Amino acid sequence: MRIVVLAGGIGGARFLRGLKSAAPDADITVIGNTGDDIHLFGLKVCPDLDTVMYTLGGGIHEEQGWGRAGETFAVKEELAAYGVGPEWFGLGDRDFATHIVRTQMIGAGYPLSAVTEALCARWQPGVRLLPMTDDRVETHVLIDDPEAGGAEGAAEGRAPRKAVHFQEYWVRLRASVPAHAVIPVGAEQAKPAPGVLDAIAGADVILFPPSNPVVSVGTILAVPGIREAIAEAGVPVVGLSPIVGDAPVRGMADKVLAAVGVESTAAAVARHYGSGLLDGWLVDTVDAAAVSEVEAAGIRCRAVPLMMTDVAATARMATEALTLAEEVRT
């Protein structure tokens, strides 16, 4: 069975671990979000691709969910001693090596997809990991800019705003201020990376793990051609709600859902994807009341436990998703 998964970072990576356990013989292609990518210290950092790679390759910091296990921070401390920031992005020494290799290869002319394949040659994640695109896409978030103040905005009766890199919003500001818009800068001009459209066209099942529907899965879908390919693939597309009991299971998905005018409920996220894209949707048992609402929107829905407490629980979620896929196939 050929499974295509659109993955963000932690949620996507943990789901994939469960999926591999549930379907050990499946041929899994992961289309990874690169809208979170950021250049730090002159190095290209791909947080979501790395989280998938480290998690499936056995190198992840388990408790933290991102970064490497057993990290040290000598490089970061030295950079701070040089007065070179930002200090709010936690890059460990082991992680730095990944970014150094990636940046060197990109500098030598390799596209990100080839670099990712080379890095995975070490990690052996057991899936084919593709970036959504080889082109540069950077998710920016529009927030209020109290420092700008000034007459211009006031005269027009609105607060001045500014766009910040997603990582600045997410990591530095911890999504503590309202997001007025989420803009995947460069997405309109981006092309799917080699292999992405072929994988979708050849898939038996397409899964949306409980990743952020706006800044993870949404950014992947913003690359022209990907959403269309999924809608036209003619195979079951099943998602798992990242919202449980009206709150994100982890992270701050509610903040960016608000920016796109979507309520932070399991049903609202399903409707956001829409029946044109989604055939099936899993909500948590606490959201069982949402099932009829989702089905009314033309999306088959089941309520099952959706807490990825361990690999076994996550594998059961993956099995439920694959079971629902078979149900909607007929």
Next chain:
Amino acid sequence: MRIVVLAGGIGGARFLRGLKSAAPDADITVIGNTGDDIHLFGLKVCPDLDTVMYTLGGGIHEEQGWGRAGETFAVKEELAAYGVGPEWFGLGDRDFATHIVRTQMIGAGYPLSAVTEALCARWQPGVRLLPMTDDRVETHVLIDDPEAGGAEGAAEGRAPRKAVHFQEYWVRLRASVPAHAVIPVGAEQAKPAPGVLDAIAGADVILFPPSNPVVSVGTILAVPGIREAIAEAGVPVVGLSPIVGDAPVRGMADKVLAAVGVESTAAAVARHYGSGLLDGWLVDTVDAAAVSEVEAAGIRCRAVPLMMTDVAATARMATEALTLAEEVRT
């Protein structure tokens, strides 16, 4: 007193520490060799500039003479795990941070001289450290290439040869094979870095520390304009022999001296620089017999202890050099 010093790595850096101790009020400008510079892992590494900076700034690994004290090697181990080499160049985590900052600044358009100034803002070496040039110069060494074998070289009756980067010759091969030539690639097209010629023109004394006369001081002198400026400065130029008792005090200077047809003796090195450049020369007391030979070549010479065993001994060497400078000034 304005002192200009042409410095390589360890020998130059240690001499400078003694000079600062001997002449605490002097205004010292160091013209650093950049022919050893190498791009590793996509990062620009300047071993000699860094050795001077770390040594004078209190960050050097004292026993080793290069690199940072208290180093860890997480990045290097990870790069090896990715199969990315070379593994023979020992970059520690702390050191990596320096190269990351440098590479980022160069990528942003700053010349090496500005980058060096920025790095020194942290280290406060107590001297003005200038790269010899902002242009790329890479010292290559011509060696036999037994692997090439083949008919071409044999037909011409000579062994095939190849040029390797100086660091590959020095660090990987440990100068274990004969050097047929030392070529500062790019030197002919290089311009002295901003401040270099002004510092020489404004100097009261110019010193050649016991650095490698071929690949350190020699490379600096290979940048068009520097040798001429020194010869025309009209101030005492005094050097200290890196050869003591017919052998290099440290390193493998004899190997590269052979490549330029210079005997590995204190007197031969003085004659190699020549009386057109050098006014005074210090040899070690064990080489006292060389004094008359050097003086016969038109260079004032004194035999004094030249082992840089500690800062105090090195400061005495610096004092002897400054004293000799005053002698030759009249």
